[in-house]
Amino acid sequence: MTGALCVTGTRHHRDIVQIITGHRTFIAWGRDVPAKQGWVSAAFYPHQRWRPGRGAGSAVRYRASEPGLGAGRPHPLVPLSPLSGRARPWLPSGQWRGERAGGAGRGGRAAAGDLVTGERGGARRVTAGDTGLREHGAAAQRGGTAGLLSGRAGAMPTLSENVLFGMGNPLLDICAVVDKDFLDKYGLKPNDQILAEEKHKELFEELVKKFKVEYHAGGSTQNSVKVAQWMIQNPYKAATFFGCIGKDKFGEILKKKAEEAHVDAHYYEQSEEPTGTCAACITSDNRSLVANLAAANCYKKEKHLDLEKNWKLVEKAKVYYIAGFFLTVSPEAVLKVATQASANNKIFSLNLSAPFISQFYKEPMMKVMPYVDVLFGNETEAATFAREQGFETEDIKEIARKTQALPKVNTKRQRIVVFTQGKDDTVLATENGVTTFPVLVSDQSEIVDTNGAGDAFVGGFLSQLVYERPVTECIRAGHYAASVIIKRSGCTFPEKPDFH
DSSP: OOOEEEEEEEETTEEEEEEEESSOEEOOOOSSSOGGGTOOOEEOOTTSOOEETSOOOOSOOOOOOSTTTOOSOOOOBOOOOGGGOSOOOOBTTOOOEEEOTTOOBOTTOOOTTOEEEOTTSOEEEOOTTEEEEEOOHHHHHTTOOOEEEEESOOOOOOOOTTOEEEEOOOEEEEEEEOOHHHHHHTTOOSSEEEEOOGGGTTHHHHHHHHSOEEEEEESHHHHHHHHHHHHHOSSTTOEEEEEEEESSHHHHHHHHHHHHTTOEEEEEEESSSOOOEEEEEEETTEEEEEEEOGGGGGOOGGGTTTSHHHHHHHHHOSEEEEEGGGGGTOHHHHHHHHHHHHHTTOEEEEEOOSHHHHHHSHHHHHHHGGGOSEEEEEHHHHHHHHHHHTOOOOOHHHHHHHHHTSOOSOTTSOOEEEEEETTEEEEEEETTEEEEEOOOOOOGGGOOOOTTHHHHHHHHHHHHHTTTOOHHHHHHHHHHHHHHHTTSSTTOOOSSOOOO
């Protein structure tokens, strides 16, 4: 392969992918569109084989001008990048052209040495190592450079520190392999997730004294922020995190672990409650999780978020993420961050987090919802949200569509809804329709722990969102991060990601 042009898109809400290499054209079948028109329906990820007939999602619409494939009407390129505002046609002719330095037109084909350009001046040189090119929605709108869909990484925009802001319930994860007697002593099931009760008061200290433990900075939002920072790599401290801890030994360990993850954590420290902890008691392939929120429940907006030095970090960010769990702690802090993001046309994202949030914290959630640009959740959380909102449907695609259409304050930016379904397809709803994306398939024998998969997916998604990448690229990064995390314990990851 000498080079390729890979563009994805939708027609009649069906996904298409067309790859034209220097030697041949790969085409899967088009459902209601004759294949000779050059439309295909397929999924393409660098980590997967070519899989016809499955949706790959879309960033743009495209009609090839390659001879033999150019029949039919032109369709405009439509960016769906979350950071580019409302989707709209920005290349009127709907055409790409590949040009050698001498200017010889090559239609829809791009080979090594070609410049791939759009009508507004965006251009990128194709190299022999490239396996795909996609116009970056926001950059093309401004006449900027084209970016890579897959293959060798292209020139990366430079990020500033504190570009991503997260706020939530920080927990120190304490992981250890234990025996059955330990589980029985504290009435724990081998595979369970519970909140600590009075009878678990001594569990955490005994775990540390009796077994060899590993510590990790945890909690839903902090996990996602950690994964995003890991995917970003440089600069360090691209991600900021706010939350509440205690002035104690576990608090000091948590600060150290956040620093090791290169997250710029600014904790509100108080003495009334100890640092929140989550004991992960491992027996064979089972994990029994016992969470003691403690200090995480004690965050005070007026004593931390409102301080000038901290609020400057909030203002510095371009993308914000808060898990719904934090609505149980400081809904006023969530609302302040959300309104600040909306007023400045920045990205505010929220996670449904758990069914009980939609049920018992409906009022604070719906106060924040008009400011939400990206909403995450899984299929169970989505179903509960739909019932509470009176959507009268159990179809997850319809739930996503109705959620996307809820009232929104910042009309300059479309809302995006992303629902994961474990091993089943991820659902994306935008103002242009609903699309599904297959997850990266993992060998069941390689799966160690699926508990952190949702947090990891969000972290991967956010890592591309801060670069203003198309939403399809954000989802691909989310799938990659989740596929890495489920093969490891304790929401840990390798030194560097293998994502391109």
